[in-house]
Amino acid sequence: MSQIHVRAQPQDVAPFVLLPGDPGRARWIAETYLDDPALYTEHRGLLGFTGTYQGIRVSVQTTGMGCPSASIVAEELVRLGATHLLRVGTCGAATPTLKAAELVIAQAAVPNDGTTRQYLGGAPYAPTASYALVEASVKAARAHGLRHHVGLIMTEDAFYASSPEHARKWAGYGVLAFEMEASALFLVAAMRGVQAGCLVTVSNDIGDPQLVPDEVLARGVDEMVRTALDAFVLIARGER
Numbered sequence: 068m069s070q071i072h073v074r075a076q077p078q079d080v081a082p083f084v085l086l087p088g089d090p091g092r093a094r095w096i097a098e099t100y101l102d103d104p105a106l107y108t109e110h111r112g113l114l115g116f117t118g119t120y121q122g123i124r125v126s127v128q129t130t131g132m133g134c135p136s137a138s139i140v141a142e143e144l145v146r147l148g149a150t151h152l153l154r155v156g157t158c159g160a161a162t163p164t165l166k167a168a169e170l171v172i173a174q175a176a177v178p179n180d181g182t183t184r185q186y187l188g189g190a191p192y193a194p195t196a197s198y199a200l201v202e203a204s205v206k207a208a209r210a211h212g213l214r215h216h217v218g219l220i221m222t223e224d225a226f227y228a229s230s231p232e233h234a235r236k237w238a239g240y241g242v243l244a245f246e247m248e249a250s251a252l253f254l255v256a257a258m259r260g261v262q263a264g265c266l267v268t269v270s271n272d273i274g275d276p277q278l279v280p281d282e283v284l285a286r287g288v289d290e291m292v293r294t295a296l297d298a299f300v301l302i303a304r305g306e307r
């Protein structure tokens with residue numbers, strides 16, 4: 068049965084799904100990396116494609132920006148048969164340790180968002196990435212010789228409410244970077260019995276409107292996507 072927002076049938080969606088926020092990134096990933104990519108939905112601009120990567124069926128599904136949209140997409144993907152959800156996004160660095168376009172592999176996400184609050188009814192909870200996806204992503208990043216950071220990120224709702232001072236405070240609690248979807252993906256995956264992970268590349272410093280140069284960010288996105296796809300291959304082949 069087609070879903071309300073991800074207009075697709077179960078056979079359209081692969082068990083392994085990459086989740087960019089941006090539909091343009093979804094199209095680029097499908098056209099650059101997947102063999103025989105087919106568009107299965109463009110409803111609401113949430114572009115979704117399925118193809119193969121190294122013989123493994125993979126989908127790329129846009130989440131849109133923020134946890135409300137990402138949680139809808141994750142819930143519907145699970146209903147369509149997805150088992151591994153791996154976000155491939157951008158983030159703001161909370162600390163100068165992270166440089167432009169470097170890769171962050173999230174272990175967990177501080178849930179500073181309204182969506183997880185509604186799901187949890189205010190109960191304390193630590194949205195956590197699937198260990199299998201973290202381990203496979205680390206292995207893939209190492210194989211590519213990529214400088215990468217593994218640790219805690221923060222998920223927020225209000226992009227423009229964050230300041231450098233806010234970032235420094237959270238960096239003092241170990242937060243590496245801020246983004247807007249991971250906490251809801253981790254929680255929905257835990258509730259629905261599937262695996263979720265999150266890779267992000269640094270597009271700016273928190274509270275700084277200066278984006279890293281396009282060609283630098285493009286390199287970071289490319290490295291992140293190759294890492295994510297290779298993590299899926301490791302898991303699919305039982306080699307993580």
Ligand SMILES: O=P(O)(O)O[C@H]1O[C@H](CO)[C@@H](O)[C@H]1O
Pocket residue numbers: 087088089131132133155156157158226246247248
């Ligand atoms: O680049 P994406 O995947 O959209 O991720 C980040 O970029 C958007 C904000 O600019 C938010 O969705 C945030 O999480």
Ligand SMILES: O=c1cc[nH]c(=O)[nH]1
Pocket residue numbers: 157158159160226245246247270271272273274
């Ligand atoms: O949520 C985000 C994503 C990218 N950059 C930011 O500053 N915040």
